[in-house]
Amino acid sequence: MASARIEAIALEKSFPGRPLFADVSFALDRGVLAIVGPNGSGKTTLVKILAGLLTPTAGTVRVERDGRLLSAEERRSAVGWSGPDLAFYPELTARENLDFFGRVAGRPASFEDIRSLLGGVGLAEAGGPVEHFSTGMKQRLRIAFAFLLRPDVVLLDEPLSGVDADGRRAVAALVADAARTMPVVLAATAREELPDATEVLEFAGRNTGQGKRYK
Amino acid sequence: MKLLKLLLLPFMGAVVAAAFLWPEPAKGFLGESSRIVFFHVPCAWTAALAFLVAAGYSVAWLVKRQPHFDEVAEAAVRLGLLFSVLTLVTGSLFAKIMWGSYWNWDPRESSYLLLVFLYSAYLFLRAAVDDPERRARIGSAYAVFAAVLMPFLVFVAPRVTASLHPQTVINPQGKILMDIPTRTVFFTALAAFTGLFFWMLEIQSRLARLDRERAKSARGGAV
Amino acid sequence: MSERRPGFFSRAWAVCAKDAAQELRRRVAIASIFFFAATALALVSYAVGPFGLPPEARSRLDASLLWVILFFSAATSLPRAFVREEETGTGLGLRKVAPGVVVLAGKALFNFLLFLAIAVLSVPAFSVLLEWQVRSPAGLAAVVLLGGWGLSIVSTFLSALVARAGQRNVLFLVVSFPLLVPLLLPAIAATIQASEGAVDGTPLRVLAAYDGAATCAAYLLAAVAWED
Numbered sequence: 125m126a127s128a129r130i131e132a133i134a135l136e137k138s139f140p141g142r143p144l145f146a147d148v149s150f151a152l153d154r155g156v157l158a159i160v161g162p163n164g165s166g167k168t169t170l171v172k173i174l175a176g177l178l179t180p181t182a183g184t185v186r187v188e189r190d191g192r193l194l195s196a197e198e199r200r201s202a203v204g205w206s207g208p209d210l211a212f213y214p215e216l217t218a219r220e221n222l223d224f225f226g227r228v229a230g231r232p233a234s235f236e237d238i239r240s241l242l243g244g245v246g247l248a249e250a251g252g253p254v255e256h257f258s259t260g261m262k263q264r265l266r267i268a269f270a271f272l273l274r275p276d277v278v279l280l281d282e283p284l285s286g287v288d289a290d291g292r293r294a295v296a297a298l299v300a301d302a303a304r305t306m307p308v309v310l311a312a313t314a315r316e317e318l319p320d321a322t323e324v325l326e327f328a329g330r331n332t333g334q335g336k337r338y339k
Numbered sequence: 340m341k342l343l344k345l346l347l348l349p350f351m352g353a354v355v356a357a358a359f360l361w362p363e364p365a366k367g368f369l370g371e372s373s374r375i376v377f378f379h380v381p382c383a384w385t386a387a388l389a390f391l392v393a394a395g396y397s398v399a400w401l402v403k404r405q406p407h408f409d410e411v412a413e414a415a416v417r418l419g420l421l422f423s424v425l426t427l428v429t430g431s432l433f434a435k436i437m438w439g440s441y442w443n444w445d446p447r448e449s450s451y452l453l454l455v456f457l458y459s460a461y462l463f464l465r466a467a468v469d470d471p472e473r474r475a476r477i478g479s480a481y482a483v484f485a486a487v488l489m490p491f492l493v494f495v496a497p498r499v500t501a502s503l504h505p506q507t508v509i510n511p512q513g514k515i516l517m518d519i520p521t522r523t524v525f526f527t528a529l530a531a532f533t534g535l536f537f538w539m540l541e542i543q544s545r546l547a548r549l550d551r552e553r554a555k556s557a558r559g560g561a562v
Numbered sequence: 563m564s565e566r567r568p569g570f571f572s573r574a575w576a577v578c579a580k581d582a583a584q585e586l587r588r589r590v591a592i593a594s595i596f597f598f599a600a601t602a603l604a605l606v607s608y609a610v611g612p613f614g615l616p617p618e619a620r621s622r623l624d625a626s627l628l629w630v631i632l633f634f635s636a637a638t639s640l641p642r643a644f645v646r647e648e649e650t651g652t653g654l655g656l657r658k659v660a661p662g663v664v665v666l667a668g669k670a671l672f673n674f675l676l677f678l679a680i681a682v683l684s685v686p687a688f689s690v691l692l693e694w695q696v697r698s699p700a701g702l703a704a705v706v707l708l709g710g711w712g713l714s715i716v717s718t719f720l721s722a723l724v725a726r727a728g729q730r731n732v733l734f735l736v737v738s739f740p741l742l743v744p745l746l747l748p749a750i751a752a753t754i755q756a757s758e759g760a761v762d763g764t765p766l767r768v769l770a771a772y773d774g775a776a777t778c779a780a781y782l783l784a785a786v787a788w789e790d
Contacts, residue, residue: 140471155583175658178790196776197661200658200660200661207654209651210651210655211653211654211655212652212655213650213652214650215578215583215584216580216583216587225656225659226567226658227572227576228574228576228577228580228660229573229659230568230573230657232568253587268658274661286688401786453740453743453744456739456740457740457741460739460740463737464723464724467733468726477726477727477787480723480783480786480787481720481737483660483779483783484719484720484741485740485741485775486776487775487778487779488744488776488779491710491744491745491768492740492743492744508703562603
């Protein structure tokens with residue numbers, strides 16, 4: 125079983141005329157880091173930077189597996205991510221969507237793997253194209269996407285939004301299970317929305333200069 | 340450098356005067372119309388040079404990501420647009436005299452019209468993007484892509500199809516078929532226009548940099 | 563576990579197959595492309611007719627008309643390669659797992675196959691309706707293949723650039739037109755040669771060179787167009 129680590133070093137992001145955050149640093153080997161803050165505070169942007177979807181204005185993100193620094197290309201599959209603006213192909217089914225993303229990532233998942241992944245988020249019975257999915261179902265599919273490529277690090281932005289009680293239990297179980305062996309980063313507007321966290325990073329609000337760390 | 344800039348005005352003036360006074364009009368052309376070569380060809384050359392400069396600075400931006408490079412590239416494109424429009428205008432005047440109509444869809448003239456479209460497309464593309472970083476990235480990618488395909492536009496397509504255009508200075512035999520006075524004024528004109536281009540380029544990119552720095556300090560120093 | 567990791571082409575093929583699956587399920591978009599081609603053909607055929615053109619001008623005009631029909635039919639769908647990914651929000655997931663070159667290759671391949679499908683249906687119909695003779699079918703096949711690939715790779719790359727800007731549809735036409743003219747002119751010239759039977763290879767060589775240059779440039783710049 126590989127051991128992984130994600131580290132943020134002095135991350136800063138600002139858009140023209142709008143500084144978002146600066147000097148954000150943390151390191152995580154195992155367990156859950158929760159990023160909490162109001163809307164617009166920059167949580168989603170930070171998570172996307174950790175996922176490699178956005179480049180920071182300053183600072184770096186390091187992801188290591190077994191002590192070796194991973195390249196940007198390796199991070200594509202080593203870091204799992206889901207966020208509220210992740211969408212799926214409406215004409216395809218859940219299984220076809222996941223199958224596609226697996227193939228295009230160069231790590232095709234077997235029929236069995238996808239079936240158990242969908243089962244893990246409670247979508248085992250969901251047939252039909254994604255365009256007919258409810259909000260909760262789409263959110264569960266997003267969680268499945270994050271775990272699809274057998275990642276070493278998982279980032280979940282707003283993991284429980286729109287999900288009913290059953291779904292929340294399923295997601296919380298997945299997160300707890302993952303956190304035993306790998307770093308998991310969650311982001312939400314309120315602490316209560318997230319499973320127990322080892323560490324919490326609080327974002328103060330709009331145009332904040334600093335992110336604070338505390339346990 | 341400042342001295343060179345100061346000299347450019349009288350130099351250009353001398354070129355213009357010489358263009359009308361020194362060489363004899365060329366044979367095979369109507370009246371004095373061959374003198375257009377001293378203006379039309381340098382404009383065309385400058386328009387193409389502008390393109391190369393824009394492409395070069397775009398590559399530099401893609402590698403180094405310094406905003407200054409992108410500013411120079413955009414300034415070069417604007418100037419390229421100016422000079423290619425001038426090329427078309429001088430060319431049409433010549434066409435009217437020689438062949439009786441301003442525009443003939445001749446492949447060589449049309450390739451410069453397409454250059455005008457290309458420069459305009461670059462500026463149009465940039466105008467559609469709000470974020471400066473993304474704007475620079477998309478502009479640079481387009482400029483470099485277009486630069487790779489440009490040889491086909493300017494050199495190959497006109498040669499594949501037959502042309503009305505007079506034989507160019509760089510002809511298949513590789514010889515320069517002008518007499519000495521003409522040759523002197525011609526190459527001097529080329530140098531003058533090139534100098535003018537680089538001077539205008541420097542002013543434009545300096546203006547852009549000042550704009551950027553003013554906007555930055557207006558925001559209180561944040562990038 | 564040492565399973566062979568899928569290479570570049572199977573990943574690109576996954577993108578192509580996915581686009582095809584989407585289009586075939588939607589049906590509206592594909593149908594409208596073919597409908598456009600059919601309408602354009604019908605219009606040209608009605609206006610010009612098999613004997614409406616003077617014989618000397620026929621092969622030049624017929625070749626030009628054919629490429630107008632092919633180009634504009636394809637142009638109704640070419641810009642959508644990347645634009646639709648951005649509009650539906652699926653681009654984010656794709657960007658997470660795949661590098662730009664893979665997605666570009668897959669979508670260019672899909673556009674190429676779509677173009678070939680349009681050509682396979684339009685060319686024979688055109689030939690019949692306008693009594694257009696093709697003395698060198700091999701020459702024509704070569705133009706369609708080379709011209710089609712150039713059209714696809716350039717349009718797909720530009721679609722990636724335009725996808726995250728505003729005013730996308732107009733913008734695509736504006737930015738693609740100057741770059742596609744050096745492709746369409748030799749394509750028409752080569753088509754004239756194929757129809758007259760006198761294929762000398764020059765326009766085909768120009769097309770091949772253009773295709774090579776465009777493909778290399780798109781490959782090298784794919785990451786830039788794709789990143790954020």
